[in-house]
Amino acid sequence: METFIFIWVFLFGLAIGSFLNVVIYRVPRHKNFLMSRSVCPYCSHQLKWYHNIPMVSYLFLKGKCAFCKHPISFRYPLVEIINALVYVFFFWQWGMSINFFIYVILSSVLIVIFFIDLDFQIIPDVITLPCIVVGLAVSFLPGEIGIVKSLLGLLVGGGALYLIALLGDWLFKKESMGGGDIKMAAMLGAFVGWQKVILIFMSAAVIGLVVSVVLMLFSSQLRQKRIIPFGPFLAMAAMLSISYGERIINFYFTHFINLH
Numbered sequence: 123m124e125t126f127i128f129i130w131v132f133l134f135g136l137a138i139g140s141f142l143n144v145v146i147y148r149v150p151r152h153k154n155f156l157m158s159r160s161v162c163p164y165c166s167h168q169l170k171w172y173h174n175i176p177m178v179s180y181l182f183l184k185g186k187c188a189f190c191k192h193p194i195s196f197r198y199p200l201v202e203i204i205n206a207l208v209y210v211f212f213f214w215q216w217g218m219s220i221n222f223f224i225y226v227i228l229s230s231v232l233i234v235i236f237f238i239d240l241d242f243q244i245i246p247d248v249i250t251l252p253c254i255v256v257g258l259a260v261s262f263l264p265g266e267i268g269i270v271k272s273l274l275g276l277l278v279g280g281g282a283l284y285l286i287a288l289l290g291d292w293l294f295k296k297e298s299m300g301g302g303d304i305k306m307a308a309m310l311g312a313f314v315g316w317q318k319v320i321l322i323f324m325s326a327a328v329i330g331l332v333v334s335v336v337l338m339l340f341s342s343q344l345r346q347k348r349i350i351p352f353g354p355f356l357a358m359a360a361m362l363s364i365s366y367g368e369r370i371i372n373f374y375f376t377h378f379i380n381l382h
Contacts (some may be wrong), residue, residue, distance in 0.1 A: 131213045135206030136176035138230055142205060143198050145234050149249065150242045165190035176202045197237070205233055208361070215365065224260050225364050228253075228313055232357040235306060239353030245302030250309045257312025271315040279311025279319040280304050303352050310360050318367040325359035326352065 147163065148155040160169045167189040173179050180199045187194060208229045216222040231253055239245050254276065261272035287299035311319040334350050363370075 127218075128210055128213065132206045132210050135209030135226075136202045138209075138226075139202030139205030139233075140174060140176040142230055142234055143201050146201065146237045149234075149246050150238050150244060162187045162189060162192070164192040201233060201237065205230055208233075211365070220263055220265060224263075224266075224313070227256075228364070229361060232360055236354045236357040239302070239351040243349065243351045244300070245306050245353050247302070247305065250302065250305040253309045254305070254312050257309055260313070267315045272312050275311030275313070275315040275319050276308045277311070278316040279322075280308030282320075282323065283307040299352060303356065306353060306356055310356065314360070314363060314367065317371055318363045321367055321370060322356060322359045322363045325362055326355040329358055330355035 144160065145155050147153075160174055161167060162169065164187060167187070169188070173183070173188055177199050180194060183194070185194050185196070186192065209226050212222050212225050212229065216225070231249060234249060235245055238249075258269065258272050258276070261267050261269050267275070283299065283304045287304060290299055307319065307323075310322055314322070330350070330352060333355070337350070
């Protein structure tokens with residue numbers, strides 16, 4: 123029975139992942155992602171419902187459009203698989219609980235932000251601003267962090283990144299961090315509270331440094347651009363904090379703070 127539930131969670135994650143692909147493609151292009159039918163981005167032919175079955179359609183069509191035969195990016199099934207695996211992992215952690223539903227929603231939002239910022243170096247307000255409201259709202263639910271910690275998280279998240287952005291602008295004499303990153307940090311703080319949002323900053327900085335150095339070593343194009351979006355690193359750090367934040371914070375206080 124438990125295996126059966128995990129399969130359904132995985133399939134549900136795939137289905138939501140398919141919708142995330144629509145959001146990732148349409149939102150930065152200012153297209154409606156709720157009402158209009160899916161079309162091929164190359165030949166604009168309207169797709170049939172059976173062309174949109176997560177994973178199955180991609181495999182059946184051999185990674186090509188059914189009409190113009192243009193190759194379909196592997197990112198589409200990749201997003202679906204990532205989202206499904208995250209759902210399964212969170213279900214394994216929390217079961218069918220409030221935490222599960224809150225964090226699968228947040229994780230899907232983070233996946234959308236990850237890929238949009240990676241492609242366009244923007245984090246749309248249409249995603250972050252409503253999610254700030256959602257983060258504050260879920261703090262009232264039983265067993266959640268509470269509105270005080272949620273508000274503190276919002277202020278620490280958005281405020282700290284805003285100060286870092288001002289410092290970066292002063293040092294480099296140009297915009298060093300976009301407003302989208304600041305709103306994303308505020309959104310994360312509203313969901314996880316001030317302690318975990320600080321952990322997210324620290325983790326994102328480490329992940330960003332390591333990944334940036336490696337990429338610049340192997341990519342001459344990236345060395346010339348010298349622009350690496352921070353949103354994907356915040357998203358990865360947030361996933362880490364959601365899953366293991368409590369353990370990391372407790373480990374720190376137990377092994378370092380208590381030594382003095």
